[in-house]
Amino acid sequence: MPFTALNSRMVEARIAPGQRMFSQRGAMLAYRGEVSFTPNIQGGQGGIGSMIGRRIAGEATPLMTVEGSGTVMFGHGGHHVHVVDLTGETLYVEADRLLAFDGSLDQGTMFMGSQGGVMGMVRGQVTGQGLFTTTLKGHGSAAVMAHGGVIELPITPQRPVHVDPQAYVAHRGEVRNKLSAALGWRDMVGRGSGEAFQLELSGQGTVYVQASEEKL
Amino acid sequence: MTGPVIHDVATLPADDNVNPYAFSVDLNGQWFLQKGKMIAYYGSIDFHGIGHGRLDRLIAGSFHSPLHAADWVVAEGQGKMLLADRAFDVNSYDLEDGNLTIRSGNLLAFQPSLALKQSIIPGFLTLIGTGKFVAASNGPVVFVEPPIRVDPQALVGWADCPSPCHHYDHQYLRGFLGGLRAHTGIGGASGEEHQFEFVGAGTVLLQSTEVLMPELATGAVPDEAGVPGGGGHPAQSGSQLPQLPGGLGDLQRRFGL
Numbered sequence: 001m002p003f004t005a006l007n008s009r010m011v012e013a014r015i016a017p018g019q020r021m022f023s024q025r026g027a028m029l030a031y032r033g034e035v036s037f038t039p040n041i042q043g044g045q046g047g048i049g050s051m052i053g054r055r056i057a058g059e060a061t062p063l064m065t066v067e068g069s070g071t072v073m074f075g076h077g078g079h080h081v082h083v084v085d086l087t088g089e090t091l092y093v094e095a096d097r098l099l100a101f102d103g104s105l106d107q108g109t110m111f112m113g114s115q116g117g118v119m120g121m122v123r124g125q126v127t128g129q130g131l132f133t134t135t136l137k138g139h140g141s142a143a144v145m146a147h148g149g150v151i152e153l154p155i156t157p158q159r160p161v162h163v164d165p166q167a168y169v170a171h172r173g174e175v176r177n178k179l180s181a182a183l184g185w186r187d188m189v190g191r192g193s194g195e196a197f198q199l200e201l202s203g204q205g206t207v208y209v210q211a212s213e214e215k216l
Numbered sequence: 217m218t219g220p221v222i223h224d225v226a227t228l229p230a231d232d233n234v235n236p237y238a239f240s241v242d243l244n245g246q247w248f249l250q251k252g253k254m255i256a257y258y259g260s261i262d263f264h265g266i267g268h269g270r271l272d273r274l275i276a277g278s279f280h281s282p283l284h285a286a287d288w289v290v291a292e293g294q295g296k297m298l299l300a301d302r303a304f305d306v307n308s309y310d311l312e313d314g315n316l317t318i319r320s321g322n323l324l325a326f327q328p329s330l331a332l333k334q335s336i337i338p339g340f341l342t343l344i345g346t347g348k349f350v351a352a353s354n355g356p357v358v359f360v361e362p363p364i365r366v367d368p369q370a371l372v373g374w375a376d377c378p379s380p381c382h383h384y385d386h387q388y389l390r391g392f393l394g395g396l397r398a399h400t401g402i403g404g405a406s407g408e409e410h411q412f413e414f415v416g417a418g419t420v421l422l423q424s425t426e427v428l429m430p431e432l433a434t435g436a437v438p439d440e441a442g443v444p445g446g447g448g449h450p451a452q453s454g455s456q457l458p459q460l461p462g463g464l465g466d467l468q469r470r471f472g473l
Contacts (some may be wrong), residue, residue, distance in 0.1 A: 006358050007355070007356040007358065007424055008356070008424075009424035009425060010355070010356075010358060010424040026408065026426065027426075028367055028408045029366070029367045029370040029422055029424070029425075029426060030364050030365060030366040030367060030370060030411075030420075030422055031364070031365055031411075032363065032364050032365075036385060037385060037408040064408065073360075073422070075424045075425050075426070076425065076426065077426075078354055078355050078424070078425040078427050
């Protein structure tokens with residue numbers, strides 16, 4: 001796996017000739033060897049079509065292509081970094097939380113409404129994901145940023161996980177998520193618990209939760 | 217689960233970290249610290265500004281410049297002193313007959329056996345000698361060895377190696393498409409066009425983010441010919457072009473774009 005965690009906020013990536021890696025612009029801290037950083041107009045993989053798709057979806061975080069041979073250290077904004085190794089599954093994550101990822105992963109954009117229709121769109125608004133989210137699929141690694149440390153919670157069919165939408169970072173696997181609202185008259189009169197909305201994730205996979213309710 | 221650890225004067229570590237954000241100095245004599253970085257102390261410790269009365273001679277011995285000495289205080293006495301800086305990560309380092317250059321805002325405190333001097337690189341200070349010093353960084357510090365190229369904002373300091381030079385990556389700004397990119401700003405810049413390059417033997421200190429700690433003035437250097445940053449006339453930019461959106465400013469001129 002190309003990413004090695006140096007400490008909680010920094011990862012080191014090994015890059016070999018012929019490999020590609022995408023990273024958020026300006027996230028390189030240091031490098032050894034001959035490595036080039038080229039701004040990527042398309043905001044990731046694919047051609048002009050994917051680029052327009054990402055622009056419309058608001059998932060077009062400025063990325064750069066990292067190529068060459070050597071090692072690169074990444075870190076950004078003092079956020080904690082968590083390395084996710086994918087072996088064929090799909091990772092659902094917001095584009096601006098992606099610090100860097102392997103070029104071997106397939107990058108795509110998913111419409112939140114495709115999972116649960118209107119409720120999915122509402123869910124996107126509550127979690128701050130918006131109407132679209134980025135998917136990464138295949139074999140490779142991704143470095144995901146979070147405010148505070150990251151906790152991995154396994155999801156099994158018998159055991160769904162409830163997550164505060166603000167602490168949600170990413171999830172992977174065959175997971176269905178729905179927003180469960182526990183709104184009562186107390187919330188209407190401003191005496192709510194502050195936990196009226198929860199994200200319920202069920203199926204088979206993993207959800208990544210940050211130890212903070214602050215967005216990036 | 218354990219609750220918060222309660223320290224007293226005996227259990228506080230001697231010259232070691234209490235937690236990643238606070239450092240405990242076992243004071244027996246003098247230490248120099250940046251103003252406002254002491255958060256608590258046990259024992260009888262006096263804090264004096266430098267350059268007044270009997271501490272006047274310290275400037276000659278340890279500071280070598282009266283101009284930035286005003287930002288420093290001397291802690292004198294016996295006891296345990298806790299240092300911290302806005303919850304940034306704090307670390308101590310031992311220098312043994314060595315030299316270390318550090319960004320001025322990152323240095324918190326040092327032993328008087330070290331001499332603090334202004335580096336000829338503006339904004340940096342150099343410590344020379346044998347002793348311990350305490351530095352803060354935004355995120356944990358990572359030690360790397362040259363040859364390496366470093367993001368300017370991630371650099372905390374370097375020890376025992378030659379001063380860095382600038383390195384520019386402009387491969388993607390070459391050719392027709394590159395020129396178009398540089399002049400129109402289409403495609404943007406990767407933000408990694410400029411690094412500091414370290415070669416030779418030594419150690420480079422990096423912080424884990426590219427968010428800088430606030431600078432601390434290092435004092436003006438003499439207005440003399442041949443002194444970098446030493447007054448005189450600022451260099452005129454040779455560019456006649458107005459700054460274009462997405463343009464790289466002086467970089468364009470340097471690459472002849």
